[in-house]
Amino acid sequence: MRRGFLLFTAVALFSLGQAQQQTLTIYSGRGQGLVEPLVRQFQAETGIRVNVRYGTDAQILAALQEEGSRSPADLFWANTAGALGAASERGLFVRLGEAITRIPVGFVPASRQWVPLTVRLRAVAYNPARVKPEDLPKSILDLPKLTQYKGRIGWTPTYSSFQDMIAAMVVQFGEARTRQWLAEMKALEPKAYASNPAMMEAIRSGEIDLGSSNHYYMLRFVRAGQQIGTYYFADGDVGNLALVTGAGILKTSKNPATANRFLLWLLSPKGQQYFASEVTEYPVLKGIVLNPNLLPLEQAVNKGPKVDFEKLPLDTALKLLREAGLL
Numbered sequence: 001m002r003r004g005f006l007l008f009t010a011v012a013l014f015s016l017g018q019a020q021q022q023t024l025t026i027y028s029g030r031g032q033g034l035v036e037p038l039v040r041q042f043q044a045e046t047g048i049r050v051n052v053r054y055g056t057d058a059q060i061l062a063a064l065q066e067e068g069s070r071s072p073a074d075l076f077w078a079n080t081a082g083a084l085g086a087a088s089e090r091g092l093f094v095r096l097g098e099a100i101t102r103i104p105v106g107f108v109p110a111s112r113q114w115v116p117l118t119v120r121l122r123a124v125a126y127n128p129a130r131v132k133p134e135d136l137p138k139s140i141l142d143l144p145k146l147t148q149y150k151g152r153i154g155w156t157p158t159y160s161s162f163q164d165m166i167a168a169m170v171v172q173f174g175e176a177r178t179r180q181w182l183a184e185m186k187a188l189e190p191k192a193y194a195s196n197p198a199m200m201e202a203i204r205s206g207e208i209d210l211g212s213s214n215h216y217y218m219l220r221f222v223r224a225g226q227q228i229g230t231y232y233f234a235d236g237d238v239g240n241l242a243l244v245t246g247a248g249i250l251k252t253s254k255n256p257a258t259a260n261r262f263l264l265w266l267l268s269p270k271g272q273q274y275f276a277s278e279v280t281e282y283p284v285l286k287g288i289v290l291n292p293n294l295l296p297l298e299q300a301v302n303k304g305p306k307v308d309f310e311k312l313p314l315d316t317a318l319k320l321l322r323e324a325g326l327l
């Protein structure tokens, strides 16, 4: 049945004379494991051929720069709002239509040149056998006051989301206060981990008691039956920074209408449910069924600080981390 349907679709498209135009090229900073099932489903439903080139956000920005007007890319699907902000600042994106930008519950940039697709939240992971959430502070600024956990706090200075959080601290509190926070934290002798899964494992095994991470890392362990708690600071605190992923349509696109269709599909209930169910990120559409360990969407949207996600001063953050000897 399925084969017959696909054949019918192909014939229908051909008869409309659109067959040649129905190809989409995506440059994806998001991983293949996440993107491929979605792309396959989109292809099966629409008959549109999709080519995906994978890389880090930085590699894709460099490729787009190098290719210039010759780029075959229709879409840049990025892991970070910072990369999308950089692309829009370089004039690589077209402005998106209202039909797309009105869909998300929040996080749409003022430029309207890209659209958020999912949100991850910074949060504290902790061992519930050793940490009472009521003993944790309302702000990440006060984390250094937890002297009882000296030597038992973890962090991930080389990880991009941690660095984004430091950059957001610079925006909110200034460079001097952020430098001071790093010094205060260092006095607690935190253990540095190369990755979040490694830090989660250290919390699980009792090597440390808590650490600032991204919400989905805790959920992976919880889904595997492990006891790892998730703590959020007070609403608006930088320790709950929202990490926004999204995509924009490139000026080089020869198929902007098809690219538009793909974005609408990612923002549809079906696309958004995939992100919530399969990768436990927050959707940007209301009415999606969330994992019971996730916060209701209305609450999640208010957790992080109101900062310009496109323009976090990452260079300053990296400088401070280097000065502190953490990079």
Ligand SMILES: [Fe+2]
Pocket: 214
């Ligand atoms: Fe991650």
